[in-house]
Amino acid sequence: MADEQSISRGRWFWPIVLAFTIFHASGQGAVAAPDIVSIDKVGHFGVFGLLATLIARTQPSSRWWIGVLVASLYGICDEFRQSLTPGRSVEFADWVADTAGAAFAVTVYAKWGLYRRLMETKFWGRAPAQVAKGNLPVRKSEG
Secondary structure, eight states: OHHHHHHHHHTTHHHHHHHHHHHHHHTSSSOOSOSOHHHHHHHHHHHHHHHHHHHHTTSOGGGTHHHHHHHHHHHHHHHHHHHTSTTOOOOHHHHHHHHHHHHHHHHHHHHOHHHHHHHTSGGGTOOHHHIIIIISOOOTTOO
């Protein structure tokens, strides 16, 4: 039981690290990124997609949508926070990219076994043995 609790707590490590990284980056007055709008939106899409996936994998499969919801809420809060940072502004399109990336990534995580197995390696905090115990279905035909 104690081992399962430590595994459960360990799964939150990467979402928290990524959330702090986003928080730190959005608090900077100038972000080192190309001045191309589409690259900015792709960045939002990818980063918040990863955040949503990392959150979703802490939940039972029936509640993976929580990853999308939390990432979207974090995105809108992050946009508001940027309005308080000199040199930064709120962009509705950034939040749309955050939410779309979150929804896309969690959908891929739910439907594509290869991506799900990649996210369930020991590097991300859940050993494949825990996946086999029923925390996450693994089917040989997926992928």
